[in-house]
Amino acid sequence: MLEQLKKNYAFAVIRGKSAEDALEISRHAIAGGIKNIEITFSTPDATAVIAKLIEEFSSDNSVVIGAGTVMTTDLAREAIVAGAQFLVSPHFSADIQAIAKAEGNLYFPGCATVTEVVRAMEAGCPIIKLFPGGSLGPGFIKDIHGPIPEVNVMPSGGVSIDNVASWKAAGACAVGVGSALSAKVATDGYESVTEFARAFMAALEG
Numbered sequence: 001m002l003e004q005l006k007k008n009y010a011f012a013v014i015r016g017k018s019a020e021d022a023l024e025i026s027r028h029a030i031a032g033g034i035k036n037i038e039i040t041f042s043t044p045d046a047t048a049v050i051a052k053l054i055e056e057f058s059s060d061n062s063v064v065i066g067a068g069t070v071m072t073t074d075l076a077r078e079a080i081v082a083g084a085q086f087l088v089s090p091h092f093s094a095d096i097q098a099i100a101k102a103e104g105n106l107y108f109p110g111c112a113t114v115t116e117v118v119r120a121m122e123a124g125c126p127i128i129k130l131f132p133g134g135s136l137g138p139g140f141i142k143d144i145h146g147p148i149p150e151v152n153v154m155p156s157g158g159v160s161i162d163n164v165a166s167w168k169a170a171g172a173c174a175v176g177v178g179s180a181l182s183a184k185v186a187t188d189g190y191e192s193v194t195e196f197a198r199a200f201m202a203a204l205e206g
Helices: 002-008 019-031 046-056 073-082 094-102 114-123 138-145 164-170 191-204
Strands: 010-014 036-040 064-068 087-089 107-111 128-130 153-155 175-177
Touching: 002 010, 002 064, 010 019, 010 191, 019 036, 019 046, 019 191, 036 046, 046 064, 046 073, 064 073, 073 087, 073 094, 087 094, 094 107, 094 114, 107 114, 114 128, 138 153, 138 164, 153 175, 164 175, 164 191
Parallel strands: 010 036, 010 175, 036 064, 064 087, 087 107, 107 128, 128 153
Antiparallel strands: none
């Protein structure tokens, strides 16, 4: 699972206005080539959305569905029961990691300092979400890879079509893209999500 996530590279961080909105954004992101789907708990009925997407894409092993904005152990358990294949939070929680480990799940906590990164690594978190990525910048990854070359870092926040190649070149093992993915839905419809996803994945090769 971890290798598939890293192979897919891009995570769509989806904050739907409704459950149906989140489903449509997810479907169109997948159609555009972004196969890691993170349904945040700020989305109404997030667990139902996770369960529905897992059902819809059960025959496609390249699609991985997980939960984001997992702030508490209760939400972690809800996500796992719904079938979430990974958990993401904006902070590091040893308690959430303990649940993920016990359930054979993957937990990617948000960290913004070297101390937080090392604590998360020591707890067994396989990918560290660099958050807020826009404030820290690609240089943070280069700097942290000096003393800790083995750490898997995924920036989230501040990742765009214009700078995603820079994040990859700096050593990011994956990247998260959020609001930009659905920025044009109101004016151009959900097909704009697919168009953005294709352009984003193409920029990774640039």
